[in-house]
Amino acid sequence: MRLIFMGPPGAGKGTQAQVVADRFGIPAISTGDIFRANVTEGTELGVEAKRYMDAGEYVPDTVTNLMVRNRIDEEDAVKGFLLDGYPRTLAQVDELDGMINYTGHRLDAVVCLAVDADELVRRLFSRAQTEGRADDTEDVIRRRQELYLEQTQPLVEVYRKRGLLCEVDGIGEVDEVTKRILDALSNVQES
Numbered sequence: 001m002r003l004i005f006m007g008p009p010g011a012g013k014g015t016q017a018q019v020v021a022d023r024f025g026i027p028a029i030s031t032g033d034i035f036r037a038n039v040t041e042g043t044e045l046g047v048e049a050k051r052y053m054d055a056g057e058y059v060p061d062t063v064t065n066l067m068v069r070n071r072i073d074e075e076d077a078v079k080g081f082l083l084d085g086y087p088r089t090l091a092q093v094d095e096l097d098g099m100i101n102y103t104g105h106r107l108d109a110v111v112c113l114a115v116d117a118d119e120l121v122r123r124l125f126s127r128a129q130t131e132g133r134a135d136d137t138e139d140v141i142r143r144r145q146e147l148y149l150e151q152t153q154p155l156v157e158v159y160r161k162r163g164l165l166c167e168v169d170g171i172g173e174v175d176e177v178t179k180r181i182l183d184a185l186s187n188v189q190e191s
């Protein structure tokens with residue numbers, strides 16, 4: 001399976017990606033998590049990414065695309081992968097198409113989690129108290145939501161036109177949402 005999880009910041013991409021990827025025996029690849037790991041380790045990539053992440057801006061495509069290309073070339077991703085938070089721009093869609101076509105595969109589905117703005121903010125404020133993620137502050141949360149609408153929301157139509165889109169209601173108990181996703185994916189034919 002080659003899957004993409006989309007949705008605004010706080011929609012539950014990371015929470016659901018882990019469970020669903022385990023179910024399919026594929027790695028969940030979160031660009032945000034990879035960037036944060038690099039920030040923690042103080043790598044060159046981390047130093048570069050932090051400037052953008054702390055402001056809620058997207059890391060430049062050139063940096064992000066290369067990172068994803070390297071990650072999906074790894075052994076554990078040969079049979080498939082679930083991308084959480086990539087692609088986020090139209091240019092990233094093109095890049096990913098190139099990467100997947102090159103291996104002779106295709107995308108199987110794009111899951112988009114729908115959650116209303118009030119609930120998103122509630123979740124991220126609550127996470128700010130427990131985890132203290134640097135980008136979970138009021139201003140930065142607002143910027144992240146804005147950027148999603150501006151740059152990433154248009155991708156929904158791109159994938160809808162390709163017949164790959166599975167829109168899933170992301171509100172409710174975590175298990176309930178997982179069940180909705182698995183139901184939506186049960187109709188998807190693996191490539």
Ligand code: AP5
Pocket residue numbers: 007008009010011012013014015016030031032033035052053054056057058059060064084085086087088092123124126127135144170171172173174177
């Ligand atoms: P990233 O880490 O991907 O952050 P994000 O998109 O802002 O999304 P979050 O991780 O905050 O939310 P989520 O949808 O994963 O929800 P979660 O499961 O955590 O990206 C961070 C930054 O990295 C970006 O801003 C950008 O700078 C950079 N970046 C990443 N990818 C990039 C790309 N492709 N291009 C350029 N830059 C990129 O859930 C949120 C909270 O809600 C949690 O506390 C969770 O426990 C809770 N929750 C989950 N599900 C439920 C539920 N059903 N009910 C109640 N609470 C729930």
Ligand code: MG
Pocket residue numbers: 013014015030032
């Ligand atoms: Mg996440």
